[in-house]
Amino acid sequence: MEATLSRPAARCCCLLKTTTPSSTSRVLLLPSQQQQTRQKSTRARHKAALNIPAHPSFLSQPPDSTSPGGSTTLIFNPPSSAPSVFQTPFKFLPKSDPRRRATLGSQLFSSSVTTQFSPQSVDVSSLPTIFDDRSPATTPKNHSLTKEDVEEMRRLRLADPVKNSVLSLARQFGCSVMFVMMCVQAGKEHRDKVHVEPHAAAREKWGPKKREAKMERKRRMEMLMRGEI
């Protein structure tokens, strides 16, 4: 599947197969109900669909390429790969950097996405966000909490930590989850009751396969954080 993804021609196919350029941004993200599965009955159709023309950059013919003195064309169609971390984004360049002063900024570091399969730039705000309730961008902000509010938050949380969970308090006071956790921490007995004991009881029931799978998952996460996968 990864190989399929990294083939620019396949992406091109994806683009060609569907509709007009106006709905390009929606084309890229197939909704789950439109996800195609391969069956025996659909084999011929899929095979036909995979018979795709070459990338436009290979097909484009300069008008006077036939004449011997005509201009040569540079075909730039690199395989897709992960971007390098040594290409600093424009925003991360310090003020003193000459790359910032140069006018190349607007060209090199375009603020809109230009994907390989759609030459037209896509509006960034139209791309779907990935929900993260801890992210400051996706949580509502209320910076006007007073000292009394914080006291009240503490009192509620310590009085009944089950009912007044961190998330419910964050919603109630219009602040982030992180802020609630910074203001008040439930006691150790609550933490054990909610987070340690049930998990320990569940862990006891795990068989060898599940235990191994959990270990693998943990190990994969550590590898991910070290940048190994």
Add this chain to the structure above:
Amino acid sequence: MMKRLRIERATGQLLVARSGAASNPGSTALRSSYRAAQVVPVRHQSSYSSFEAESQHPSPIYEEDGTDHSRFPPLEKLPPLTSTLPSPLPERALQSAKLAALHARLSLSPKIPLQTLARTLVDPSADPNPHFNNTSLAFLGSTIINYHASEWFMVHYPRLPMDVFYAAMTGLAGPAPLNRIAKSWGIESAAAPGGEVDSGLLQFSLDSPGESVLGFGYTRTIVDKINKNNWQRSVNSKIIYDDDFGQVVSRPKPKPKPKPKQQEEEQEPQVELDQEQDQDQEQDQEDGEYLYNPLPPKFSPTSYGSERTRELSEKAHANFVRAVVGATYAHCGREQAKAFVKAHVLSRYLDLERLFAFKHPTLELALLCAREEFDPPVARLLSETGRLSRTPVFVVGIYSGNDKLGEGAGATLEQARLKAAMHALKAWYLYSPGEGARVPSDVLESGEEEGLGKRMRTWEPVYVDIGELISR
């Protein structure tokens, strides 16, 4: 203003005989090791001719190490009692083919004599006498290597976090890479150190680690507890206390007490070390004692190739490379030493990207954007494939406002988001002003032309980051 240090005098005793060489901390320990059956040669450059004269005498049948030289003649003609010495005589450097080949192979300047190159190959574990081992040169070399490496990182990657900086220093100038450099130079090591060994072989002992001070740093009072309990140390304390690689400076082991000397030796005034040794040896000869190397080497099949022997070997090889840099500096000067370090150490490839490990990348990125007053980061899905399949791929980009900071592909949305955040953080930390950025020591270089020299000598301040994002 700084007073200029006369470093070239540091190796002077090799070329000029020093009469007052008795002020040597290891002299008491040395005396016992030099006790052999007969006269021990005096190791000085000036005494070389006397050795040649001595060697005309018929050599004893039984050497002090018990070898019957009439049955097993030595491969080359050695001065008498060479095997009583802990390291080969400096004069023998001129006859060593290995040493000459090494000198030529490294394209060292002819200003560096072969005797100095021979001295760089003697580890303190082989010869405890600091006038004959490479400790002083290795210390000098380590300061030069570490200076140039840290300067290079500081200018080329100004935003490296301190932990990564330490890791990068270890990866570029630590013992492991220097060991590899020495191996790539084709250095072979002697099976055991001794005076009869070829001067072109690296000599270190697997029995005693040897004492050498190689770097700056303080010994913490709780160093034993840190080592025992594997305590974490804060980055600030690493900067203050620890060595150039962020490693704990361990306490120097207490020296073994010198063996009780004879009464007359104690009353002797501090005369020249070598004469004293001679007298000791003569006395021993009269007593018929055999005290050279009193403990037999504890070689067992497991002692070879163990963790400890590898560590000792790595240390000896690394110190040799440092000593060569120190010798280059002492004989040829600053610019040559810098060119040597640049050619052999700084030119090595180090993948800085792989030195990073994160705990909460999304949180760290949010903190970064808050500190730099960027828009808060938002993860957006760029493309996906096979959401319902066994191997889905999601490509997620992290945006601050309309600017893309990082991009990552993963099998789950969460994984892709974390990868994108880590990519953005690495892109921040690995900002580089470019390959052509000048380091401070470039200012000291004397330009060939006048205009060039003037331009080179003016220093434009480089970009220095305001500090770490998360204090660890």
